[in-house]
Amino acid sequence: MSSTVAPAPVAVSRRDRRQRRHSLLTRRDITVLILMVGIPTLIQVLLIWGPTIASVLLSFTRWEGIGGLSTITPVGLKNYQDVTTIYPPFWPALAHNLIWLGFFLFISTPAGIFLAVLLDKEIRFTRVYQSIFFAPVVLSVALIGFMWQLIYAPEQGLINNLLGRTEQGNLINWLGNPSINLWAVLVAASWRHIGYVMILYLAGLKAVDPALKEAAAVDGANERQMFLRVVFPVLKPINIVILVITVIESLRAFDIVYVVNKGTNGLELLSILITNNMVGEASRIGFGSALAVILLVISLGFIITYLFQAFRKEAAA
Amino acid sequence: MPSPRNSSDPLTPTGLPHLSRRSLLQGMLYGGAGLAAVPILSACGDGNGGTAAETGGEAGETGGAATGTVTLGSNASDEAPKNAGAAVYEQFTQDTGIEVTVNTVDHGTFQEQINTYLQGTPEDVFTWFAGYRMQFFAARGLSNPITDLWGDIGADYSQAMKDASTGEDGEQYFVPFLAYPWAVFYRKSLFEDNGYTIPTTYDDYVALAQGMQDDGLTPLAFADKDGWPAMGTFDYMNMRLNGYDFHIDLMAGKESWEDDRVKEVFNTWAELLPLHQEGALGRTWQEAAQSFHAKDAGMFVFGMFVGQQFPAEDLEDLDFFPFPEMNPDFGQGAVEAPIDGYMLSKEPKNRDAAIELLRFLATPEAQGIYLAADPTNIAAVNGADTSTYNELQLKAEELIGNAEAISQFLDRDTRPDFSTTVVVPSLQNFINNPGDVDNLLRQMEEQKQAIFVEDE
Numbered sequence: 001m002s003s004t005v006a007p008a009p010v011a012v013s014r015r016d017r018r019q020r021r022h023s024l025l026t027r028r029d030i031t032v033l034i035l036m037v038g039i040p041t042l043i044q045v046l047l048i049w050g051p052t053i054a055s056v057l058l059s060f061t062r063w064e065g066i067g068g069l070s071t072i073t074p075v076g077l078k079n080y081q082d083v084t085t086i087y088p089p090f091w092p093a094l095a096h097n098l099i100w101l102g103f104f105l106f107i108s109t110p111a112g113i114f115l116a117v118l119l120d121k122e123i124r125f126t127r128v129y130q131s132i133f134f135a136p137v138v139l140s141v142a143l144i145g146f147m148w149q150l151i152y153a154p155e156q157g158l159i160n161n162l163l164g165r166t167e168q169g170n171l172i173n174w175l176g177n178p179s180i181n182l183w184a185v186l187v188a189a190s191w192r193h194i195g196y197v198m199i200l201y202l203a204g205l206k207a208v209d210p211a212l213k214e215a216a217a218v219d220g221a222n223e224r225q226m227f228l229r230v231v232f233p234v235l236k237p238i239n240i241v242i243l244v245i246t247v248i249e250s251l252r253a254f255d256i257v258y259v260v261n262k263g264t265n266g267l268e269l270l271s272i273l274i275t276n277n278m279v280g281e282a283s284r285i286g287f288g289s290a291l292a293v294i295l296l297v298i299s300l301g302f303i304i305t306y307l308f309q310a311f312r313k314e315a316a317a
Numbered sequence: 318m319p320s321p322r323n324s325s326d327p328l329t330p331t332g333l334p335h336l337s338r339r340s341l342l343q344g345m346l347y348g349g350a351g352l353a354a355v356p357i358l359s360a361c362g363d364g365n366g367g368t369a370a371e372t373g374g375e376a377g378e379t380g381g382a383a384t385g386t387v388t389l390g391s392n393a394s395d396e397a398p399k400n401a402g403a404a405v406y407e408q409f410t411q412d413t414g415i416e417v418t419v420n421t422v423d424h425g426t427f428q429e430q431i432n433t434y435l436q437g438t439p440e441d442v443f444t445w446f447a448g449y450r451m452q453f454f455a456a457r458g459l460s461n462p463i464t465d466l467w468g469d470i471g472a473d474y475s476q477a478m479k480d481a482s483t484g485e486d487g488e489q490y491f492v493p494f495l496a497y498p499w500a501v502f503y504r505k506s507l508f509e510d511n512g513y514t515i516p517t518t519y520d521d522y523v524a525l526a527q528g529m530q531d532d533g534l535t536p537l538a539f540a541d542k543d544g545w546p547a548m549g550t551f552d553y554m555n556m557r558l559n560g561y562d563f564h565i566d567l568m569a570g571k572e573s574w575e576d577d578r579v580k581e582v583f584n585t586w587a588e589l590l591p592l593h594q595e596g597a598l599g600r601t602w603q604e605a606a607q608s609f610h611a612k613d614a615g616m617f618v619f620g621m622f623v624g625q626q627f628p629a630e631d632l633e634d635l636d637f638f639p640f641p642e643m644n645p646d647f648g649q650g651a652v653e654a655p656i657d658g659y660m661l662s663k664e665p666k667n668r669d670a671a672i673e674l675l676r677f678l679a680t681p682e683a684q685g686i687y688l689a690a691d692p693t694n695i696a697a698v699n700g701a702d703t704s705t706y707n708e709l710q711l712k713a714e715e716l717i718g719n720a721e722a723i724s725q726f727l728d729r730d731t732r733p734d735f736s737t738t739v740v741v742p743s744l745q746n747f748i749n750n751p752g753d754v755d756n757l758l759r760q761m762e763e764q765k766q767a768i769f770v771e772d773e
Contacts, residue, residue: 065433086760088742153600173595173599175542175598176596178598265598
């Protein structure tokens with residue numbers, strides 16, 4: 001009968017395999033491996049994947065956040081439809097996030113790099129300048145929001161008083177005028193971001209082999225060529241770090257705007273809309289989740305692009 | 318779809334029997350404990366023991382003497398209200414022997430987390446606001462009705478106060494503790510120096526404002542950077558033009574924002590906007606209050622806490638008049654006066670003691686103790702000791718006491734999510750661009766329909 005014969009080879013092969021595994025990894029190794037892989041995986045799943053998937057699922061429902069699972073009503077794509085059609089702050093918020101990204105990418109970050117290059121020239125008092133430009137980075141973004149509100153205030157603010165425009169009729173409403181307040185806030189946010197980029201880039205510049213620059217100088221390269229053709233390409237790893245930081249800072253922009261006016265009136269951002277809809281007395285959990293998923297998709301676009309770049313380089317190397 | 322509300326299921330019928338069974342058991346338990354405690358208490362001191370026994374006797378009507386500890390979740394995180402509250406609870410402990418354990422949470426945080434707080438393990442009694450904001454949580458079974466208690470304390474409150482404490486199901490859920498009015502504030506000295514007179518009709522009001530502008534003043538101080546201060550002006554204009562009932566129905570999602578009556582409010586306001594302080598969206602109410610205090614601005618439609626921005630020596634110069642009449646059908650009878658008070662949580666651990674605490678909080682004595690330490694409010698109950706009131710408080714009491722109807726302020730009279738995600742940005746849009754009312758109201762109505770789904 002085959003049923004009596006069959007178990008024998010199975011048992012043998014299982015024993016074989018166990019023996020082979022023993023030879024490679026001890027039981028302790030396996031335990032350690034399971035712990036080392038398992039705990040981070042568990043944390044990942046619990047704290048990142050779980051909430052992410054829950055958000056995606058909730059974005060297809062309507063829920064006030066009160067009561068158990070039975071009070072969640074599925075509504076299909078209605079939240080997404082509402083977000084894009086009848087929710088006036090959504091498109092401005094998306095645009096503001098992109099403007100934020102563009103401003104950081106093309107103005108603040110290059111400005112930080114420029115400062116780093118200048119300060120790398122061993123000019124006098126370079127340490128003093130470094131400290132001054134870096135000082136804002138140690139402040140929390142929320143605090144920066146409070147400080148700049150004092151500077152921008154209509155009647156009592158520093159700028160309007162310096163300009164002598166505190167009278168009714170001629171005052172500049174820096175934070176209240178929706179056509180300029182985003183730029184005013186971007187200046188405040190850049191005040192910090194520039195110092196951050198500067199210090200990172202300065203660290204990179206210090207690590208550039210002086211021989212390279214000397215060689216370039218011997219070959220007759222001027223300052224501009226030396227930076228663009230020699231130093232900048234050499235600093236590629238730092239450049240990527242800075243690019244990633246810039247993108248992250250732009251997408252997670254929140255604190256400063258929330259401090260200024262909770263993200264209304266020209267300062268809408270996706271992160272703020274999510275918070276305004278989900279945190280509070282009566283939450284629109286489903287609607288807020290839909291907004292969160294949209295922000296997630298945008299972020300994923302950048303993350304995937306970055307990962308592709310990084311892995312392709314590894315494969316090539 | 319006219320489907321029954323899912324969220325109100327916990328309230329009836331399963332919730333109540335469970336609670337009453339629970340409270341019955343507790344009543345028996347504490348009743349027993351109370352009997353045992355009374356001799357000990359009366360043995361340990363004449364005054365206290367006697368009072369505790371008396372209170373026990375009173376509570377006997379509702380079943381069992383209350384003893385032990387009652388917990389209280391408080392949003393009174395600022396120094397003055399916190400100390401004032403502590404004095405009140407101390408008096409309660411002295412009178413009844415019931416300990417009060419207070420858990421104070423930052424005011425803003427308390428509000429933002431109220432949702433999870435009430436669903437978790439809230440304290441027996443918690444501080445909250447009257448009106449729709451109370452009804453919202455009451456309807457979702459997150460608060461316990463105290464209609465029985467209202468049978469005892471109802472006579473001490475005005476009908477308007479009782480209405481503001483009543484849930485959608487007709488039961489009472491709330492004990493009003495203190496209130497403050499919104500009105501048009503002005504400085505007496507400024508009015509005297511310039512010979513201005515108090516307007517009672519809207520035409521007089523506009524004429525006065527124009528006169529102020531001719532005198533080089535900003536007629537109306539105005540700020541809306543934080544999104545809520547402009548709501549006060551909207552509420553008053555809507556109530557004066559269209560009446561309290563329409564306003565409350567609009568807030569409850571029962572009327573359309575595209576209604577011609579709402580359009581009239583915004584169009585009238587748009588005409589008045591040039592007389593408001595410009596740049597409101599970049600200004601906090603504190604800054605507006607300071608320019609009002611500095612007599613740069615002549616009037617300020619605001620709450621009585623505007624006095625917080627006044628130095629003590631100038632407080633006597635602060636005065637107000639009710640928002641002027643805009644439609645003779647509705648007069649000046651409706652008053653916007655947010656009421657703060659206390660509610661009972663869904664499953665209080667010591668129900669009897671909690672009821673006793675609420676009963677005490679509804680007395681003129683308790684509210685008097687509180688107000689002695691916080692002069693920007695008035696007591697909600699009738700017959701409070703007014704000897705400590707300043708002139709402004711006396712006037713406020715008269716205004717609220719004679720009110721035909723009391724509204725609670727827009728963000729307390731409507732769904733909180735509608736208020737933050739729709740009304741705040743919409744009012745700010747309006748202030749920026751007062752010319753596009755039709756489009757604005759269409760967007761508001763569309764969003765209202767998406768949010769007030771279950772009410773359709």
